[in-house]
Amino acid sequence: MRASDPGQASRARARMVERLRAQGIRDERVLAAMQAVPRHAFVDEGLAFSAYDDTPLPIGFQQTISQPFVVARMLELLRNGRELGRTLEVGAGCGYQAAVLSLLATEVYAVERIRGLLDRARANLRPLRLPNVRLKLADGSLGLPEAAPFDSIVVAAAAVGLPPALKEQLASGGRLIIPVGGAEQRLLLIERQGNTFRETWCEAVRFVPLIAGTD
Ligand code: SAH
Numbered sequence: 745m746r747a748s749d750p751g752q753a754s755r756a757r758a759r760m761v762e763r764l765r766a767q768g769i770r771d772e773r774v775l776a777a778m779q780a781v782p783r784h785a786f787v788d789e790g791l792a793f794s795a796y797d798d799t800p801l802p803i804g805f806q807q808t809i810s811q812p813f814v815v816a817r818m819l820e821l822l823r824n825g826r827e828l829g830r831t832l833e834v835g836a837g838c839g840y841q842a843a844v845l846s847l848l849a850t851e852v853y854a855v856e857r858i859r860g861l862l863d864r865a866r867a868n869l870r871p872l873r874l875p876n877v878r879l880k881l882a883d884g885s886l887g888l889p890e891a892a893p894f895d896s897i898v899v900a901a902a903a904v905g906l907p908p909a910l911k912e913q914l915a916s917g918g919r920l921i922i923p924v925g926g927a928e929q930r931l932l933l934i935e936r937q938g939n940t941f942r943e944t945w946c947e948a949v950r951f952v953p954l955i956a957g958t959d
Contacts, residue, residue: 753784756796763798764816771820777847778816783809786840786868803838805858807952810900814949815841821933821946822896822921823848829895832913834884834954839865841900846874853891855882857958883957887913894918901954902929911941923951 761779769775784795786809791801800808810818819841822828828849836842836854842865845852854877856862862881869877882888884899885907892913899910899922906922911934914920920934931946 753782757783760796760798760812764813767798767813769813769816769820771816771823771825773848774816774819774823774844777819777844778812780847781840781843781872783812783840785871786838786843803861804864805861807837807858807861809838809840810951815844817947818898818921818931819844819848821931822898822919824919827895829918830891830893830915831896831898832884832888832891832894832910833898833900834887834910835900835952836865836879837861837900839868839879841898842877842879843869843872843874845898846877849896850876852877853880853888853894854878855880855884855888857881857883857955859959881958885909885954885956889913896920897922899923899954900951902926902949902951903954906932906934907954911936921946923949926953 757779761775784792787795787801798811798813800811803809830851831849833842833854836856842854887909893915895915895918897920902923914936916938918936922932923929924932929949933944935942
């Protein structure tokens with residue numbers, strides 16, 4: 745993939761979106777957002793040719809960007825047909841998912857615990873000029889109290905259990921999606937109505953672990 749050939753990148757994204765449809769993704773807003781965001785611009789140039797394959801990719805610091813299907817599935821579950829509203833992403837990584845979220849949410853707060861990755865996410869997002877994304881160095885297992893409550897929370901790293909702060913910072917009517925587990929993980933969807941939290945277990949996934957503290 746050459747950044748100098750936007751047509752080639754756009755066609756590769758169209759093929760990715762067709763594959764996501766074949767894999768069962770139905771949310772047209774999610775598909776349109778993934779068609780719009782140049783995923784190849786978020787990975788090393790040497791990996792750009794694989795950017796639209798259905799595979800996770802290394803982003804440095806022993807972290808990975810999730811495969812397109814997992815990003816699409818999580819956002820489809822999170823959205824459930826509604827606007828995402830005020831949204832928290834825990835684990836900004838290279839910033840790819842934050843860019844996709846920016847097209848689906850009114851405001852995106854993306855937190856990352858590794859400073860070098862946060863710098864990378866900033867540099868990747870800058871040319872896209874997305875006015876509704878804010879990045880912050882923080883331990884996302886504590887949420888982001890100064891910006892809470894959130895209508896939507898998406899966690900991009902696997903927790904052993906649902907961090908209580910995230911549950912508390914979810915607005916009534918809000919939805920939260922998080923991979924839970926160790927060697928075996930599943931997506932857990934939480935829907936809040938007042939003080940009632942409905943839990944639904946979804947598909948098996950494999951994420952890097954959620955780690956406390958910042959570096
Ligand atoms: N969504 C990212 C991929 C995330 S990989 C993207 O689109 O590129 C998971 C990320 O979660 C890693 O960058 C890791 O450093 C981060 N992470 C792990 N534990 C965290 C925590 N407690 N708070 C914030 N970020 C965390």
